Amino acid sequence: MNAVITHNPSGEPPQVHSDAALLDFLSSLLDYTPTIPDELAEHYLSRSGFQCPDIRVTRLVSIAAQKFIGEIASDALQYCKSRQAAATKDKKGHQHGKEKRLVLTTEDLSAALPEYGVNIHHQEYFADSPTAGTAPSQKTND
Numbered sequence: 001m002n003a004v005i006t007h008n009p010s011g012e013p014p015q016v017h018s019d020a021a022l023l024d025f026l027s028s029l030l031d032y033t034p035t036i037p038d039e040l041a042e043h044y045l046s047r048s049g050f051q052c053p054d055i056r057v058t059r060l061v062s063i064a065a066q067k068f069i070g071e072i073a074s075d076a077l078q079y080c081k082s083r084q085a086a087a088t089k090d091k092k093g094h095q096h097g098k099e100k101r102l103v104l105t106t107e108d109l110s111a112a113l114p115e116y117g118v119n120i121h122h123q124e125y126f127a128d129s130p131t132a133g134t135a136p137s138q139k140t141n142d
Contacts, residue, residue: 026056034062041065068116075112080104 041062
């Protein structure tokens with residue numbers, strides 16, 4: 001059996017990871033159903049040029065994506081809570097003990113994403129004419 005020894009720079013004794021532990025982990029992926037469906041992960045993997053018949057690899061990518069999305073959502077929630085707390089404080093001068101419903105906005109998400117290397121820019125609005133996007137005018141019969 002092969003073993004991989006990793007050195008920990010904190011001075012702790014090295015850890016030994018055996019092939020058996022890796023095989024156990026990989027076999028557990030067969031029984032696990034990730035939040036992101038296999039078909040969706042396979043679709044985006046194939047669009048990027050990745051092909052692998054092993055479903056365990058697809059599920060491993062799904063788990064990594066799920067963790068990534070979860071961390072972003074958690075950070076966005078923190079931005080949401082601080083924004084709503086500041087709005088409540090500004091509005092009333094003090095906070096009430098009553099729980100308010102949290103509303104996650106695009107601004108909260110936009111504030112959390114740069115920490116993960118994702119930049120969102122709102123698209124400029126372009127109109128073909130000054131009347132684009134307005135209600136159609138009524139024609140009069142002369």
